[in-house]
Amino acid sequence: MKWKTSLAGLHSYKPGKxxxxxxxxLGLTKITxxxxxxxxxxxxxxxxxxxxxxxxxxxxxxxxxxxxxxxTVADFYxxxxxxxxxxxxxxELIELLTRVLLDATTNTVxxxxxxxxxxQNALIEGAEVREIALKPDGHHDLEKMLEAIDDKTAIVWxxxxxxxxxxxxxxxxxxxxxxxVPEDCLVVLDEAYIEYVEPQPLAHxxxxxxxxxxxxxxxxxxxxxxxxxxxxxGICSKEIVHYLNIVRPPFNTTTAGQMLAKEALLxxxxxxxxxxxxxxxxxxxxxxxxxYPDVKLYPSQGNFVxxxxxxxxxxxxxxxxxNGFITRSGAALGFKTxxxxxxxxxxxxxxxxxxxxxxLD
Numbered sequence: 001m002k003w004k005t006s007l008a009g010l011h012s013y014k015p016g017k018x019x020x021x022x023x024x025x026l027g028l029t030k031i032t033x034x035x036x037x038x039x040x041x042x043x044x045x046x047x048x049x050x051x052x053x054x055x056x057x058x059x060x061x062x063x064x065x066x067x068x069x070x071x072t073v074a075d076f077y078x079x080x081x082x083x084x085x086x087x088x089x090x091x092e093l094i095e096l097l098t099r100v101l102l103d104a105t106t107n108t109v110x111x112x113x114x115x116x117x118x119x120q121n122a123l124i125e126g127a128e129v130r131e132i133a134l135k136p137d138g139h140h141d142l143e144k145m146l147e148a149i150d151d152k153t154a155i156v157w158x159x160x161x162x163x164x165x166x167x168x169x170x171x172x173x174x175x176x177x178x179x180x181v182p183e184d185c186l187v188v189l190d191e192a193y194i195e196y197v198e199p200q201p202l203a204h205x206x207x208x209x210x211x212x213x214x215x216x217x218x219x220x221x222x223x224x225x226x227x228x229x230x231x232x233x234g235i236c237s238k239e240i241v242h243y244l245n246i247v248r249p250p251f252n253t254t255t256a257g258q259m260l261a262k263e264a265l266l267x268x269x270x271x272x273x274x275x276x277x278x279x280x281x282x283x284x285x286x287x288x289x290x291x292y293p294d295v296k297l298y299p300s301q302g303n304f305v306x307x308x309x310x311x312x313x314x315x316x317x318x319x320x321x322x323n324g325f326i327t328r329s330g331a332a333l334g335f336k337t338x339x340x341x342x343x344x345x346x347x348x349x350x351x352x353x354x355x356x357x358x359x360l361d
Contacts, residue, residue, distance in 0.1 A: 043225035044270035090232035102127035113334030166300025229257035230334035281343035
């Protein structure tokens with residue numbers, strides 16, 4: 001086979017072990033997954049009710065325009081329906097962006113560590129990846145990112161809040177950054193966790209009219225609890241939508257996914273409930289970290305925390321797993337002595353903190 005040379009050295013995504021497999025392997029009767037930043041409350045009751053009652057013709061292709069969902073999202077943000085593109089999660093949107101803009105003649109600028117799919121998809125297209133180390137506090141180093149941009153830079157990525165650190169950059173800093181980026185370089189503002197930010201930032205969706213080279217990406221996988229439905233979207237100029245639609249598969253979001261996402265967006269009371277639960281969980285982890293001088297907690301505004309305990313990540317991960325909690329080893333994320341933990345229910349958080357104290361003491 002004549003495989004693309006750009007694939008050499010790349011590896012496929014390795015999902016974590018299934019909960020059932022972990023229980024069998026370790027002889028556990030219960031396991032709680034806190035590794036993939038999923039909503040511990042699931043979807044809202046209204047969405048769950050709709051899911052149980054869904055009725056549609058399974059032999060008919062989905063609406064490739066996502067018309068009902070499109071109108072609902074456009075009305076919610078007070079933007080034009082033509083300023084939206086819907087994809088099978090933000091993962092697909094990232095893939096489409098790299099496909100339309102990157103090749104062996106271009107480069108792309110991003111932080112490190114950050115969401116791994118930016119780098120993976122850029123390398124698949126053969127582009128040069130320019131990674132700028134996060135500041136010690138976990139924030140993007142915007143000044144150094146600007147310095148890395150040249151006339152061959154096609155995309156700059158900002159994950160806000162950043163995954164895996166959870167840091168949130170003030171919007172005024174991002175705005176000042178975009179103003180300095182060349183107009184022919186796309187700025188991707190990935191806001192998968194924006195609904196968790198407390199307090200909620202001012203609306204900035206209409207920035208896309210001031211900055212035609214900006215796309216804001218969001219998802220229904222996180223606070224809306226619809227990870228299995230695979231619905232993400234981009235807010236951007238009509239020109240960006242045009243080029244993305246050229247490479248977008250025609251029926252990429254499912255009928256069920258569109259219907260559930262629409263219902264989820266309309267239930268903002270549930271979103272507020274999830275945000276409050278998450279905020280309380282992060283506060284509990286903060287109190288824990290303050291009691292241990294050698295423990296570093298990155299200031300997260302996502303639905304997860306990155307805790308540096310000063311011990312090998314594999315050791316921390318294994319200890320928590322043996323005690324019934326699957327987390328994410330920081331070793332795979334660029335932090336050799338840390339673990340990333342999804343903020344679960346109040347009970348989950350209390351149990352994990354008790355285990356971490358036991359581990360450290």
